[in-house]
Structure formats: C-alpha cells, structure tokens
Amino acid sequence: MNILQKLSEAIQQGDDRLAASATQKAIEQQLQAAEILNNGLIAGMDIIGQRFRDMEIFLPDVLMAARAMHAGMDVLKPLLLQAGVESRGKIILGTVKGDLHDIGKNLVAIMLKGAGFEIFDLGVDVEAGRFIDAAVKEKASIIGLSALLTTTMPAMKEIIDLLKERGLSDQIKIIVGGAPLSQESANTMGANSYAKDAASAVETIKAMMV
Amino acid sequence: MSEILDRLTAGEILVGDGAMGSLLIQRGLKQGQCPELLNQSNPKILEDIARLYFEAGAQIVETNTFGGSPAKLHAYGVDEQCEILNRSAVECVRNVVGGRAYIAGSCGPTGQMLKPYGTAEPQDIRTGFKRQIGTMAEGGADLICIETMTDINEATLAIEAAKAVAPDLPIIATMTFDKTPRGYFTIMGVSIKEAVEKLVEAGADILGSNCGNGLENMIEIARDFKKLTDMPLLIQANAGKPELRDGIVFYPESPAFFAEKVPELIDTGVSIIGGCCGTDPEYIKTIKSTVNRYLHK
Numbered sequence: 001m002n003i004l005q006k007l008s009e010a011i012q013q014g015d016d017r018l019a020a021s022a023t024q025k026a027i028e029q030q031l032q033a034a035e036i037l038n039n040g041l042i043a044g045m046d047i048i049g050q051r052f053r054d055m056e057i058f059l060p061d062v063l064m065a066a067r068a069m070h071a072g073m074d075v076l077k078p079l080l081l082q083a084g085v086e087s088r089g090k091i092i093l094g095t096v097k098g099d100l101h102d103i104g105k106n107l108v109a110i111m112l113k114g115a116g117f118e119i120f121d122l123g124v125d126v127e128a129g130r131f132i133d134a135a136v137k138e139k140a141s142i143i144g145l146s147a148l149l150t151t152t153m154p155a156m157k158e159i160i161d162l163l164k165e166r167g168l169s170d171q172i173k174i175i176v177g178g179a180p181l182s183q184e185s186a187n188t189m190g191a192n193s194y195a196k197d198a199a200s201a202v203e204t205i206k207a208m209m210v
Numbered sequence: 211m212s213e214i215l216d217r218l219t220a221g222e223i224l225v226g227d228g229a230m231g232s233l234l235i236q237r238g239l240k241q242g243q244c245p246e247l248l249n250q251s252n253p254k255i256l257e258d259i260a261r262l263y264f265e266a267g268a269q270i271v272e273t274n275t276f277g278g279s280p281a282k283l284h285a286y287g288v289d290e291q292c293e294i295l296n297r298s299a300v301e302c303v304r305n306v307v308g309g310r311a312y313i314a315g316s317c318g319p320t321g322q323m324l325k326p327y328g329t330a331e332p333q334d335i336r337t338g339f340k341r342q343i344g345t346m347a348e349g350g351a352d353l354i355c356i357e358t359m360t361d362i363n364e365a366t367l368a369i370e371a372a373k374a375v376a377p378d379l380p381i382i383a384t385m386t387f388d389k390t391p392r393g394y395f396t397i398m399g400v401s402i403k404e405a406v407e408k409l410v411e412a413g414a415d416i417l418g419s420n421c422g423n424g425l426e427n428m429i430e431i432a433r434d435f436k437k438l439t440d441m442p443l444l445i446q447a448n449a450g451k452p453e454l455r456d457g458i459v460f461y462p463e464s465p466a467f468f469a470e471k472v473p474e475l476i477d478t479g480v481s482i483i484g485g486c487c488g489t490d491p492e493y494i495k496t497i498k499s500t501v502n503r504y505l506h507k
Contacts, residue, residue, distance in 0.1 A: 054391070055388075055390035055391060055392070055395070056392075057399070058395060058396075058397060058398055058399025059327070059360075059397050059398050059399065060327040060398055060399060061399070063323065063327035063328065064326070064327050067327075097241060097242060098240075098241025098242040099241075099242070100242070100285050100286075100321070101321065103321075103323070125242050149231075150232075150452040150459045150487065150488075151231065151232070151235055151241060151459065152241060153452075153454050153459060154454075154458075154459075155241065157454075180451070180452045180459070181454075182451065182453060184453060184454075185453055185454035188454050188455070188456075189454060
C-alpha cells in the first residue's frame with residue numbers, strides 16, 4: 001500500500017494520529033501538496049461520504065473520519081498555502097433563523113471540506129440577510145441552507161425571496177437540505193437545488209459549480 | 211390509577227398524546243424561542259394542551275420538557291432555569307389530569323455529541339439528566355419518557371440518571387430509526403437489536419420508537435422489536451414526512467390513515483399508541499376510538 005492509500009485508510013478508520021503521521025510521511029516523500037490532498041485526504045473522505053450515503057456507516061464514523069481529515073489538513077496546510085493550491089470553491093452554510101440544530105449542517109460542512117471546498121459556516125439561527133451579506137463579501141456563488149424543524153422551512157423561502165429582491169439570484173444559487181425537506185418542498189420555495197443528505201450535497205454542489 | 215406496568219403486562223392497550231411543538235406555535239410560540247420557557251411564562255397554554263389531549267382520550271400525557279435538559283436549555287442561555295421549567299411543566303399537566311391519566315416526564319436528546327465523536331463529557335450529560343428527571347419526579351411525574359434518542363450512549367445515560375434519582379418511576383425509552391438497506395438504524399448507527407439489548411440492560415421498562423417517517427415504517431419497526439423482546443412497546447409516529455405546501459407545513463398522513471393502520475400496530479403487539487410531529491388531538495381521538503373498536507370487536 002502506498003502512503004496515500006495509507007492516508008486514505010487512516011481517514012476511513014477515523015484514526016487522527018495515523019492520518020497526521022501518514023500526511024507527514026507523504027510530505028517527506030516529496031509528494032505534491034495537491035496530490036496528498038486529492039489522492040489521500042479527499043479520497044478517504046469521498047469513500048466515507050459514499051458509504052454514509054449508502055447507509056453502510058453512520059454519523060459517528062463520519063465524525064471520526066472528519067477528525068482524522070482535520071488532523072491531516074493541519075499538517076498539510078502550510079504546504080497548500082505555499083503551493084497556492086486553490087479551493088474548489090466557496091460555500092456559505094448555515095442553519096436558518098429560528099432553528100438551533102447544527103448536526104446536519106456540520107455534516108455537510110465536513111463533507112464539503114473533505115471534497116476540497118472552502119466553507120464559511122455562519123452557525124445556527126442565522127438571519128436571512130446575513131447569508132446574503134456573507135456570500136457577497138466572500139464572493140461565494142452558493143449558499144447552503146439547513147433546517148431540522150418543520151416550522152423553520154418557511155425561513156428558507158424568505159432567504160430565497162430576499163436574494164431575488166436584491167437582484168442576486170443569477171450570481172448566487174441556493175441549495176437546501178434537512179430532515180423535513182424534499183425535492184418537492186425545495187421546488188415550491190424556489191431553491192436552485194435540494195440535497196437529501198450530506199454526500200449528495202457534495203455531488204449536487206459540484207454540479208452547480210460547473 | 212393502578213400501576214401502569216401491571217396494566218400493560220395484563221394486555222391493556224393505552225393511548226398516548228400527540229405533538230407538542232405545533233400546538234405551541236399555534237398558541238404563539240415564536241421561531242427560535244425556547245419552548246420550555248412557556249411552562250413558566252404561560253402555564254395556561256400548557257394546561258390547555260394537556261386538557262385537549264386528555265379529553266381526546268390520551269391516558270398518558272407528556273410534559274413540555276423535551277428540551278428541558280440543562281445542556282439543551284443552554285442553547286437558549288437558560289440552563290439555570292432547568293429546575294423551575296421542569297417543575298412547572300409537570301404542574302401544568304398535573305393540574306389538568308392529575309390522578310386521571312399518567313403524567314409522563316418527557317426527556318429528549320441534549321443535541322450534543324458525546325466523546326469521542328463529539329465533545330460532550332458523558333458524566334456532564336448524566337448529571338444534567340439527573341437534574342431534569344429528578345425535578346420532574348419530585349413534581350409528581352408518574353413515569354419518565356426518554357424519547358427521540360439516536361445515540362444509544364446518550365439514551366443509557368438518561369436511563370441511568372432516571373434510575374438514580376427516580377428509582378420508583380417506570381421508564382419509557384424510545385429511539386428514532388431510519389430505514390436502510392440493512393434494516394432499521396438510528397442516524398448514529400444503532401440497530402433495533404442493539405437498542406433492545408442496551409435499553410433493557412440500562413433498566414428501561416417500556417421500549418419503543420417515535421418520530422420518524424410515518425406509520426408504515428413504524429409497523430415494520432414494531433414487528434422488529436417484537437421479534438426480539440416481550441417488553442411493552444410504545445409507538446408514536448409522525449403523521450408522515452412533512453411537505454411544504456403554499457408556505458405551510460403539511461403532513462400527508464391523515465387521522466383516517468391512522469384509523470386504518472392502528473389495528474396493524476395492535477396486531478403487532480404494541481401496548482401504547484400515540485402520535486409525534488404533525489399529529490394533534492384529532493389524531494388522538496381517532497386512535498382512541500380505533501383502539502376501543504378493535505378491543506370490542
């Protein structure tokens with residue numbers, strides 16, 4: 001097994017110490033930062049994402065894998081910056097106003113980071129305007145909205161309407177997700193996309209960026 | 211009222227209550243507001259809801275304390291009010307149904323992830339549950355309903371807490387399962403088999419499932435439980451998976467659909483039937499009359 005496969009395995013197993021040391025070894029073997037990122041860290045998270053989507057593994061496995069990914073990232077970060085490796089794109093994320101649930105949103109953040117995106121996580125109970133201000137400030141083209149409560153689904157529509165009002169619907173796209181959502185409710189509120197889980201959020205966002 | 215466990219063991223079927231959150235919203239709870247604060251600021255609302263469910267036929271009425279653990283209240287910055295909010299919640303239900311229906315002290319997840327996959331210390335979570343459950347027991351709860359759990363470790367911490375501070379009260383423990391290609395699991399990866407084993411080992415008296423994606427899944431879940439255990443089983447299903455229609459949240463499963471499916475739950479051997487998200491007193495009335503009709507068939 002080469003070092004990048006080992007790194008990917010360490011991430012899948014959720015072993016943060018092994019992930020850090022494998023990243024270090026890969027650097028010592030003079031591999032490119034982008035290669036370590038894509039074929040080690042991202043490759044490992046990609047498999048985790050697929051297995052989670054297929055319900056072969058569950059939330060604790062993903063959280064442990066994310067920890068391992070972060071451990072590897074911490075080692076790799078100086079090299080990435082030095083090499084000027086750019087992120088795949090910027091995404092604004094948050095749980096909408098009135099909703100304090102963050103597990104699903106955090107999971108999406110983990111998966112997107114794992115796929116090489118730069119994430120601006122606004123947290124929970126986020127006012128409509130803050131999403132849009134953040135997207136404008138960071139020049140992000142996608143906003144991801146999360147809700148767990150059925151009662152906060154209307155808050156998503158508010159953000160979509162506000163985006164229209166400000167004339168930004170062409171530049172900034174909205175993707176929604178969360179337990180009470182469906183493709184149908186996403187269409188009704190006028191979202192650009194819906195993701196039924198964190199792994200599909202990554203695939204959908206990749207498609208939206210093209 | 212006789213001991214609930216004796217009644218269930220004797221084969222009685224009891225009716226639980228329905229959703230709390232949507233009824234609170236109808237009565238003025240704002241988005242982002244802590245629901246438990248109403249127990250103190252507006253107890254009439256909670257008495258009103260308890261009365262509606264009791265009059266609809268609920269024999270077990272839950273307190274508005276789903277998010278009443280200090281860890282959950284902390285999200286709203288009101289964790290120091292844990293005792294007063296839990297006490298007043300029990301009082302509201304007791305004022306209405308005291309001695310006529312069982313008061314179930316609701317205890318939901320803290321919303322925090324336990325170590326090692328999260329940052330919460332198990333002993334802190336257990337201590338918090340002790341504060342909440344101890345207060346409800348002192349206030350006169352007849353049983354403790356630990357519900358909507360997805361992490362078996364958090365569920366067992368709550369059961370341990372209940373055993374420690376309210377050793378005489380029966381404990382209901384329910385988890386929320388999703389359908390996967392390999393059967394039903396919680397989002398945290400707990401199978402029905404693991405749930406049965408560990409909840410019983412921790413000391414739960416009544417097992418079951420609540421929330422989820424509607425009644426049809428619940429019938430399958432109940433069957434899986436019954437294959438593994440003879441313990442009394444509680445099922446509180448959502449009225450289906452919610453949809454957004456014209457900006458309003460709509461639950462696809464009607465009381466009539468519940469009337470059709472409740473006999474199947476009884477056939478499966480479920481002992482307590484109630485509702486979760488999307489249900490209201492109308493659903494409970496239907497469940498009650500369906501149960502009555504079934505038993506007198």
